Amino acid sequence: MKISSKAAPVSFQNVSKVYGRDVLAVDDVNLEIEAGKLVTLLGPSGCGKTTTLRMIAGLEMATSGRILIGDADVTNLPATDRDVSMVFQSYALFPHMSVLENVSYGLSFSGFTKAETRERALVGLDLVGLKGFDARLPSELSGGQQQRVAVARALVLEPQVLLFDEPLSNLDAKLRRQVREDIRAIQKDLGLTVVYVTHDQEEALAVSDEIVVMRNAAIAQIGTPRQLYDAPVDRFVADFIGEANLLPCVIEAVAGEQATIAIEDYRYDLPSRGIPVGPATMAVRPSRLVIGAKDGFHAKVAKATYVGVRMEYTLEAVFGSMFAVQDDVDTPLEVGTEVTVGFAEKGPVLLPEG
Numbered sequence: 001m002k003i004s005s006k007a008a009p010v011s012f013q014n015v016s017k018v019y020g021r022d023v024l025a026v027d028d029v030n031l032e033i034e035a036g037k038l039v040t041l042l043g044p045s046g047c048g049k050t051t052t053l054r055m056i057a058g059l060e061m062a063t064s065g066r067i068l069i070g071d072a073d074v075t076n077l078p079a080t081d082r083d084v085s086m087v088f089q090s091y092a093l094f095p096h097m098s099v100l101e102n103v104s105y106g107l108s109f110s111g112f113t114k115a116e117t118r119e120r121a122l123v124g125l126d127l128v129g130l131k132g133f134d135a136r137l138p139s140e141l142s143g144g145q146q147q148r149v150a151v152a153r154a155l156v157l158e159p160q161v162l163l164f165d166e167p168l169s170n171l172d173a174k175l176r177r178q179v180r181e182d183i184r185a186i187q188k189d190l191g192l193t194v195v196y197v198t199h200d201q202e203e204a205l206a207v208s209d210e211i212v213v214m215r216n217a218a219i220a221q222i223g224t225p226r227q228l229y230d231a232p233v234d235r236f237v238a239d240f241i242g243e244a245n246l247l248p249c250v251i252e253a254v255a256g257e258q259a260t261i262a263i264e265d266y267r268y269d270l271p272s273r274g275i276p277v278g279p280a281t282m283a284v285r286p287s288r289l290v291i292g293a294k295d296g297f298h299a300k301v302a303k304a305t306y307v308g309v310r311m312e313y314t315l316e317a318v319f320g321s322m323f324a325v326q327d328d329v330d331t332p333l334e335v336g337t338e339v340t341v342g343f344a345e346k347g348p349v350l351l352p353e354g
């Protein structure tokens with residue numbers, strides 16, 4: 001027996017959700033989630049991530065718009081009639097049932113015989129690395145193991161879509177990395193469609209095929225982790241995904257899609273993104289500032305911190321301060337050193353005003 005996948009795509013068409021009279025939790029969202037992909041919904045507290053996830057599950061009903069799973073319009077289907085499973089941050093295991101009984105629970109309502117249910121549940125436990133734990137009670141497991149049981153319980157139902165609501169929040173940092181890697185490995189292996197809610201940008205970057213960044217009930221940007229990191233559309237996304245320095249600059253010239261910016265005597269060409277000649281703002285990642293470049297602008301080391309794997313610097317330039325990192329930990333720069341700072345390839349990106 002093998003757990004297989006009936007992975008289906010999910011489509012949101014102009015979906016809105018209003019709670020009560022006037023809390024607009026999700027505002028006219030359009031979203032296509034491909035079958036077999038892991039897509040995270042990422043954003044600050046209250047931006048509408050959980051509501052979006054719960055509308056896929058049927059735990060909340062859309063106020064307007066359409067939701068499709070595969071070819072089926074599920075907009076008005078109750079949760080029990082949707083082929084979707086959800087893993088919650090609290091695990092939600094039954095404390096008085098064994099691990100095997102917990103994983104079997106949903107199966108016993110799905111028309112499987114007793115023997116099939118047992119076999120399937122054992123395969124599920126094996127998949128999440130809990131072979132041999134079937135007779136234990138949840139209280140006899142660590143937090144990470146309990147969350148694996150919750151994952152197994154959802155997996156064995158072979159849902160069209162598997163939903164995760166901040167599944168790692170109750171785990172400590174080390175376990176979080178381990179469990180997120182396990183979830184990603186299983187998702188890839190079985191080709192599952194997974195929608196995953198988190199407010200942790202590093203977690204989102206690590207596990208996702210695509211990230212949907214949400215702000216104020218709407219989508220701020222959708223893209224692969226790399227697209228979001230390298231080319232955020234605005235300040236909000238630049239700031240929310242990874243660290244970014246926002247630097248003032250002047251666009252001297254625009255030729256076609258390319259702009260030339262000037263900082264002091266330093267000139268740098270980059271995509272113009274439709275932004276006209278004049279004062280502008282760029283976002284640049286700490287690792288893409290090159291300290292000691294041949295060409296660049298002037299800055300002074302204001303702070304130098306050794307954090308083991310790298311050096312972290314605060315640099316002061318005439319237009320303000322920047323945060324930079326360097327892999328060279330053996331010959332650190334002294335505070336007060338005058339340096340020339342340039343941009344690495346794929347360094348800064350221009351941001352629209354506002």
Ligand SMILES: Nc1ncnc2c1ncn2[C@@H]1O[C@H](COP(=O)(O)OP(=O)(O)OP(=O)(O)O)[C@@H](O)[C@H]1O
Nearest residue numbers: 019020023025044045046047048049050051052199
């Ligand atoms: N049952 C509810 N009744 C009324 N308002 C609600 C309800 N659930 C959520 N909201 C509101 O809808 C908005 C979106 O909430 P949602 O839980 O979807 O956000 P979130 O991004 O998941 O936030 P968090 O990360 O804090 O869980 C918030 O303003 C929230 O207060």
